[in-house]
Amino acid sequence: MNSGDTAWILTSTVFVLFMTLPGIAMFYGGLMHSRSVLSVMMQCFAITSISTLLWLYIGYALAFGDSVGGVIGSVENVFFIGLADSVSAGNVPDLAWAMFHLTFAILTPALIVGSYTERIKFPAVLVFSALWSTFVYAPICHWVWGGGWLSQMGIMDSAGGTTLHTSVGIAGLVAALVIGKRLAFPNELPEPHNPGMAAAGVGMLWIGWLALNGGMQVFAGREPGISIVVTHVAAAAAVITWMTTQWIVERRPTLVGTAIGAVAGLAIATPASAFISPLSALALGAAAGPICYFAVGVVKNRLNIDDSMDVFAIHGVGGILGTLLTAVLALEVLGGSGFVEDGRQFFEQLGVQALGLVAVAAWSGVITYILLKITGALVNGPRVDEMDEIVGLDIATQGERGYDF
Numbered sequence: 001m002n003s004g005d006t007a008w009i010l011t012s013t014v015f016v017l018f019m020t021l022p023g024i025a026m027f028y029g030g031l032m033h034s035r036s037v038l039s040v041m042m043q044c045f046a047i048t049s050i051s052t053l054l055w056l057y058i059g060y061a062l063a064f065g066d067s068v069g070g071v072i073g074s075v076e077n078v079f080f081i082g083l084a085d086s087v088s089a090g091n092v093p094d095l096a097w098a099m100f101h102l103t104f105a106i107l108t109p110a111l112i113v114g115s116y117t118e119r120i121k122f123p124a125v126l127v128f129s130a131l132w133s134t135f136v137y138a139p140i141c142h143w144v145w146g147g148g149w150l151s152q153m154g155i156m157d158s159a160g161g162t163t164l165h166t167s168v169g170i171a172g173l174v175a176a177l178v179i180g181k182r183l184a185f186p187n188e189l190p191e192p193h194n195p196g197m198a199a200a201g202v203g204m205l206w207i208g209w210l211a212l213n214g215g216m217q218v219f220a221g222r223e224p225g226i227s228i229v230v231t232h233v234a235a236a237a238a239v240i241t242w243m244t245t246q247w248i249v250e251r252r253p254t255l256v257g258t259a260i261g262a263v264a265g266l267a268i269a270t271p272a273s274a275f276i277s278p279l280s281a282l283a284l285g286a287a288a289g290p291i292c293y294f295a296v297g298v299v300k301n302r303l304n305i306d307d308s309m310d311v312f313a314i315h316g317v318g319g320i321l322g323t324l325l326t327a328v329l330a331l332e333v334l335g336g337s338g339f340v341e342d343g344r345q346f347f348e349q350l351g352v353q354a355l356g357l358v359a360v361a362a363w364s365g366v367i368t369y370i371l372l373k374i375t376g377a378l379v380n381g382p383r384v385d386e387m388d389e390i391v392g393l394d395i396a397t398q399g400e401r402g403y404d405f
Contacts (some may be wrong), residue, residue: 002091005050005221009096015222016103019208020048020110023201028114028309029402030198031256033190035392036118037402043113043122047129051106054133056080059105060098062134063141070149073142090218099143100215107212108137108164114309115172116179116382119389124382128375132171136367140167140360156330156349156355157228159216161271161323167364169316170305173299174368179382181306183389195255202259206235209266213273218224227273231266234285238265241289249293257293260314264292267318272326277335284325292317320357327353 025044029037051059058078065073077083081096090097098388109129143150144163157163182189192198213231214224242261243253269281276284295313299305307313327349330336340349376382388396395401 001093002219003187005090005218006092006096008220008224009100009215009218012211013100013103014105015208015211016100016215017048017208019103020044020107020211023109023204024110024113024207025201025204026197027201027259028117028198030194030196031192031309032117034193034390034403036394037193038400039122039397040113040117042398043125044110045395046122047110047127048106049114050126050130051109051133052102054130055098055102056214056272059133059138059394060101061106062138063100063101064141064146067142067147070147070152072139072148073146078258085372088162092218097218101145103165104160105133105137107166109133109146111164111168111311111315112171112365113173115176115307115311117308118393119182119211119384120179120382121379121384122393123379124375127378128175128371128382131371131374132368135371136167136171139178140363143359144356148386150352150356150359153352153355154349155352156275157356158274158326159213159270159325160318161317161326163358165267165270165315165319166323166357166360169312169314169319170361170364171368173305173316174365175372176305176307176312178369178372183386186300186304192256193400199255199259201206204260206266207264208234209270213270217274222272226278229278230273230276230281231269233278234269234288234323235262235265235283235294236284237285238262238268239290241286242293243289245290245293260296260310261289261293264288264314264318266300266330268314268322268325271319271322272329275326275330275336277329280329280334280336284329287321287325288318291321317379320361323357324350325351 025041026041032040056079061075061077063072065077068074080098083098086094088094088097109132140163142155143154147287210228210231214228217223217227237262239258243258246257247253265285265288268284292314295317296310299307299313330340340346
């Protein structure tokens with residue numbers, strides 16, 4: 001065991017957990033109507049707890065157990081059995097590595113919450129999140145990071161372009177379609193009730209994201225340093241280009257838009273952070289701003305889909321772009337890691353990246369649809385009553401208010 005590497009992993013674990021509580025809770029909460037702000041915070045707390053117990057019981061084993069046909073992990077490590085006294089190839093205790101990845105298993109379903117806020121029953125959130133973590137996240141995690149078939153093919157995904165962002169984006173799009181639009185969508189939606197809260201939540205996400213991408217490199221040395229620099233530069237570039245795009249199109253930049261631009265930059269950097277140079281990160285982040293900005297408009301205005309917090313346009317589009325562009329920007333001639341050395345390797349790697357995206361998107365989309373139907377059958381429909389939606393989920397579901405006026 002290397003004490004320095006272990007300390008780095010444990011520190012990263014704390015900061016990645018910070019992304020969900022309070023990061024996502026405040027980010028999504030600030031963008032909600034004031035009548036439903038507590039509901040999304042409640043969902044984040046519940047998902048954190050449910051995902052923790054599921055990861056302990058079966059999730060880690062399915063994701064990182066010995067591969068069964070490259071599809072799923074075996075179950076010898078249920079309840080973390082055998083992890084306390086073993087050390088992984090990265091010279092950190094397996095228990096610490098399992099705990100670090102637990103924070104990913106918490107973060108991923110919590111991000112999906114943003115696609116169906118203000119109109120879903122609380123029991124439906126609990127059931128769907130538990131099922132999704134087990135049957136969507138754990139298998140995909142095994143394919144990419146746990147020794148599964150995509151890992152064997154050599155997919156380049158530093159910290160979650162496929163496992164986190166693509167799977168979340170597709171799941172969010174499907175959830176928004178299945179659950180349906182809010183009553184006020186699209187013309188009567190209120191403005192975010194507390195943009196400052198939302199921006200503060202994004203600030204917490206930004207900090208935690210550095211640990212998420214840096215922690216995946218395991219070793220406390222050169223590799224996490226590069227990942228952190230790449231992540232931070234991409235986020236900063238995306239802030240500037242999103243803000244500029246909004247300024248040109250809407251005649252003024254907003255705090256909410258600028259903060260969302262940071263999330264787009266962080267998402268697009270996630271798969272590439274270990275493989276590209278800081279200069280390439282600048283280009284990657286600069287592309288994320290306008291592309292994700294216009295993707296939001298396409299989803300909501302042209303496709304008329306009520307993806308409340310733009311989960312697909314930000315995480316899905318950002319993750320897909322980042323995963324594909326990793327093969328380009330990792331070229332040695334562009335200052336990349338050297339994993340992609342020449343033109344032939346580039347086309348082979350690009351094919352692997354594309355195959356991984358198609359497989360993850362298809363699995364997440366189809367299984368999410370099935371799980372939502374199962375959830376609806378178990379809770380007598382996933383959507384709240386019309387009057388509950390009008391009153392707000394804080395009072396209707398929890399009997400409490402975020403603000404006493």
